Amino acid sequence: MRLLVVGINYTPELTGIGKYTGEMCAWLAGRGHDVRVITAPPHYPSWQIGEGYDGRGYRREQRDGVEIVRCPIYVPADPRGAKRIASGASFAVSAFPVAVREARRLRPDVVVGIAPSLMSAGPALAAAALSGARSWLHVQDFEVDAAFTLGVVKGRLAQSAALHVERALLRRFDAVSTISPRMVEGLMRKGVSPDRVRELRNWVDTDAVRPLDRMTGYRAELGLTREHVVALYSGSMAAKQGLEHLAPTARRMALARPELIFLLCGTGFMKPVLMDAMAGLPNVRFLDLQPLDRLPELLATADIHLLPQRSEIMDLVMPSKLPPMLASGRPVVAMAAERTQVAVEALGRGLVVPPGDEAAFSHALSRLAADADLRRRLGEEGRARALAHWSRDPLLLAFEEELSGLAEERWRS
Structure with a gap:
């Protein structure tokens, strides 16, 4: 053709x-x-x-x-x-x-x-x-x-x-x-x-993006140990992502779960806003967008994937970052209303909380940070979903x- x-x-x-x-x-x-x-x-x-x-x-x-x-x-x-x-x-x-x-x-x-x-x-x-x-x-x-x-x-x-x-x-x-x-x-x-x-x-290329050892080169570069639990956001940093909820959540988790590290990787006009809001927090790291050939390694660095979202645009968009998240074999914490497409895809492969509910978002992160077996089970379900549908x-x-x-x-x- x-x-x-x-x-x-x-x-x-x-x-x-x-x-x-x-x-x-x-x-x-x-x-x-x-x-x-x-x-x-x-x-x-x-x-x-x-x-x-x-x-x-x-x-x-x-x-x-x-x-x-x-x-x-x-x-x-x-x-x-x-x-x-x-x-x-x-x-x-x-x-x-x-x-x-x-x-x-x-x-x-x-x-x-x-x-x-x-x-x-x-x-x-x-x-x-x-x-x-x-x-x-x-x-x-x-x-x-x-x-x-x-x-x-x-x-x-x-x-x-x-x-x-x-x-x-x-x-x-x-x-x-x-x-x-x-x-x-x-x-x-x-x-x-x-x-x-x-x-x-x-x-997602499920041969390239797959479950890998969590002790990656990124952890070494960022000074993170096996005891740290990494919550990763990777992608565009713009208005529709709901990123404004991350700073209050990270501030709350700095006291409740100091081993939980927020790794925010990307660029966009919201990035300087986030960096200002999170300045001085010991549990936050920022990276620029990484080369595609390091994407599998970056995703494997995560113990938990972050998918905040604005409630106003549910089902007007479908986050393109979700398929690689699932394929990596790591659970997702997603902000999504019931019966929206994000909720359908993430439920049972992670934890779903109401959009904008920072307390529920923090609770879901704390629960996953404390339970490695739950992270493993949800991650396996996500991987199976990616293989079957993505x-x-x-x-x-x-x-x-x-x-x-x-x-x-x-x-x-």
Whole structure:
């Protein structure tokens, strides 16, 4: 198949959408498909253009068998409100002529748009229309709902207009996928016909991420012993993660459970806020985002994984960090309301507490810190869940089959 992918985030970004889109495209190229990507320079989650890249010009490169065109983008230091919208719009404008050109050159069978940013949908639809290709939109989170729910963007008229545009775009694609059963239901509530909705979960390489000895190089580097119990958060540090609950919890645990160490690994505009709030606490360590080849070791350093979350965005997103957490064979402490997708996945593989309930969060951490056998049992259940539902190759094989079905429709038409 000939595939054209349009999305604002891509490898070598270490977390979030860019990581998954990069892995997806590399996997498809490895299966013999001709894959081309239109994207921006790496900039997430630090909101700074990656070293060796320029946000002002176009650039063509090859990576993992994939041909990539990097398009200019405006990257604000404070990615909220109008500046966040302007960033997505700048990519849509710069990517549009490239999408048109690549569609004419490649004559793709399927054009895949990745949202966020939903603004990638315009260039993707134009490329599909010009080349006669089928179109597929993959929705990693409901950015419009999340932006207004979290107050990143405000105003009823603006919200109504944005939801109208979102609904119109979603209904124009031949297939629309998203990453959890609850979010599939959300697509249908937004007017996408059920016969065009697909589920494509984010995945984990369960051969690479697996239960390993907890006495890793990270423990040696951080001066941590076998007696320390490590509670790890790793990933983007932004508004939707609910990270504001970690500082009060760490302060409480410093007295109640001094052996419990909070290891916070990542970047984002919330990181300096957290560092200020946790300054002087003896039970907190910070790391920058780590290289992907050290991810299995980092996850193995944990005795407990932390998954705080804002209650307002439950089932508008599905944390991409959850599958690797489960695959590592360590239990999760998750903030999630009953019957939300996070609660469904984490229950029985960790402890689930109500969103925002810092006392319950602290109690769950204390309980796991004190009970190594419970940590082991829950971790084993998480590993089994990852193998059954989150393994990379079965998920991507199913995606490939769906893409082939769309391509065949194009050939028959």
